[in-house]
Amino acid sequence: MILWDVVFEYNLIEDDRVAWHGRFHRHQKNEYEVVFFLDGSGIFLIGTSQYPIAKGKFFLNRGDTYHQIIPNRKSGRPVAYYAILFRLDDDDEKFCAFLDCLLERFGQQTTASLSLRFQCEEIAELFRSNDRALVKAAEYDFLSLLYKVYHKGITEKLSEFLAAKDTGDLMPPSFYAPLPKKVIREMSVSEMAAIHVKKALAIMEKSLRQPIGMDEIARLLALSPEYFTRIFKREIKMPPLQYFLRLKIEGAAGILISTNKRISEIARWFGFENQFHFSRVFKRYTSLSPLAYRKIYLQAVDFAPAADAVLDVK
Numbered sequence: 001m002i003l004w005d006v007v008f009e010y011n012l013i014e015d016d017r018v019a020w021h022g023r024f025h026r027h028q029k030n031e032y033e034v035v036f037f038l039d040g041s042g043i044f045l046i047g048t049s050q051y052p053i054a055k056g057k058f059f060l061n062r063g064d065t066y067h068q069i070i071p072n073r074k075s076g077r078p079v080a081y082y083a084i085l086f087r088l089d090d091d092d093e094k095f096c097a098f099l100d101c102l103l104e105r106f107g108q109q110t111t112a113s114l115s116l117r118f119q120c121e122e123i124a125e126l127f128r129s130n131d132r133a134l135v136k137a138a139e140y141d142f143l144s145l146l147y148k149v150y151h152k153g154i155t156e157k158l159s160e161f162l163a164a165k166d167t168g169d170l171m172p173p174s175f176y177a178p179l180p181k182k183v184i185r186e187m188s189v190s191e192m193a194a195i196h197v198k199k200a201l202a203i204m205e206k207s208l209r210q211p212i213g214m215d216e217i218a219r220l221l222a223l224s225p226e227y228f229t230r231i232f233k234r235e236i237k238m239p240p241l242q243y244f245l246r247l248k249i250e251g252a253a254g255i256l257i258s259t260n261k262r263i264s265e266i267a268r269w270f271g272f273e274n275q276f277h278f279s280r281v282f283k284r285y286t287s288l289s290p291l292a293y294r295k296i297y298l299q300a301v302d303f304a305p306a307a308d309a310v311l312d313v314k
Contacts (some may be wrong), residue, residue, distance in 0.1 A: 001086055001087075001088055001089075001095055001139060001142075002086060002087050002088075002089070002139065003084065003085070003086045003123075003127055003135065003138055003139050003142060004031070004085055004086060004087055005083075005085040005127075006083070006084050006085070006120075006123055006124040006127040006128070006138070007082070007083040007084075007085075007124075008120070008121070008250075008253070008254050008257075009079065009081055009082075009083070009258070010078075010080050010251055010253075010254025010255055010258065023068065024045070024066060024067075024068040025066065025067070025068070026063060026065060026066045026067065027063030027064065027085065028063050028064065028087070029062075029063065029064045030063070030088050030089075031064075031085060031086070031087045031088075032060065032061065032062060032063055032085070032086055032087070032088070032099060033059075033060075033063060033067075033083060033084070033085045033086075034058070034059065034060055034061075034083070034084040034085075034086075034142075034146075035058075035059040035081055035082070035083050036057075036058050036059075036081060036082045036083075036084075036112060036116070036117070036120055037053050037054065037055065037056070037057045037058075037059075037079070037080070037081045038055060038056075038080040038081055038082070038114065038117055039055055039077065039078070039080040039205070040053050040072075040078055040079030040080055040081070041053060041071070041077045042069065042070050042071040042072040042079055043069075043070040043072075044057075044059065044067070044068075044069055044070075045066075045067060045068040045070060046059070046061055046065055046066075046067045046108055047065050047066060047067070051108075051109055053069070053071075053072075053079060055114060056111045056112055056113070056114050057109055057110075057111060057112075058109065058110050058111060058112040058149055059108055060099070060102060060103060060106075060108060061108060063085075063087075069081070080251075080254070082117070082120040082121075082124065084120070084142060086139075086142070106150070110149065112149045113148075114201065115236045115237065115238075115243075116145060116148060116149065117250065118246055119141065119144070119145050119148075120145065121246075121250055121253075122138075123138045123141045123142050123145065124138075125286070125297075126138035126141060128296065128297050193231040193234070193235065194235055196221050196223060196231060197231060197232055197236065199221055200217055200221060200228070200240065203217050203220060204217070204240075204243070204244045204247055205247065207244075207271075208247060208251060208270055209269060209270060209271050210271045211271045211272075211273070212244075214228070214229070214240045214241050214244070217240065228240065245281055245285070246285060248270045248271070248272075248281075249281065249282055249285045249286065252267075252269075252270055252278070252282060252290070253282075253286065253293060253297075255269075256290055256294045256297075257298050263275055263279070263290045263291065266278070278290070
């Protein structure tokens with residue numbers, strides 16, 4: 001398996017970028033594409049099937065199927081997504097069979113945790129490095145991403161598969177015993193924590209242009225700051241402030257490499273105190289200054305005309 005392109009599109013709503021990223025196209029027969037939507041409104045057209053674009057929707061497509069992203073401009077919600085394209089060689093028969101199995105069992109779409117966006121970010125940066133060793137690391141990181149997205153579903157589907165077969169009683173009787181009440185109570189607490197975290201994520205996404213503090217988010221959720229931090233770290237695997245800043249830096253990186261907006265303007269857009277504060281935080285998470293990041297990772301395709309693009313966007 002070889003990665004051959006990784007694209008992050010943060011603000012797909014402007015005419016020239018819709019013309020390129022939203023064109024009706026397909027790839028080669030031995031190529032596949034993963035598209036992970038982070039936000040936005042519109043339609044993802046795959047062949048003759050139409051899927052609504054929504055947060056967390058994760059698509060696996062065969063490259064030889066025509067597809068198109070059609071943003072809903074009237075909604076005012078730009079489409080944000082990662083697209084990871086990879087090809088298989090002749091000796092990748094087992095992996096090809098695995099992908100075919102995923103497509104057969106799950107179809108072309110599933111839902112993934114939005115926290116995986118940062119793993120996609122890491123894959124993109126490793127891939128763009130031009131260092132062969134780091135590009136290979138990106139490929140392994142991508143395989144890890146596929147496992148995280150599909151492993152729960154694989155387990156569930158495997159259970160259904162075994163239940164449908166004449167395999168006998170494979171599990172011991174204790175496997176079918178009711179769960180203890182204590183476990184049920186803990187699950188309820190866990191479910192409530194997940195709801196709180198989901199609300200916190202929504203607040204963060206709506207507050208990317210504001211310097212909102214984590215204590216304020218905890219107050220909005222009627223939680224103590226300590227409890228909020230604890231449940232957030234348990235669900236998302238990182239502290240809330242770190243997640244919030246990474247959201248800002250992810251968006252800023254997307255604008256840096258796909259537009260010619262000034263760095264000071266981008267800093268103001270994401271609610272940083274000033275350009276120097278923005279640069280300091282940006283370098284902390286990317287190991288590069290905003291200017292160096294732009295020079296290295298500029299997506300020139302965003303400034304290129306799209307000759308054969310389909311622009312029938314509703």
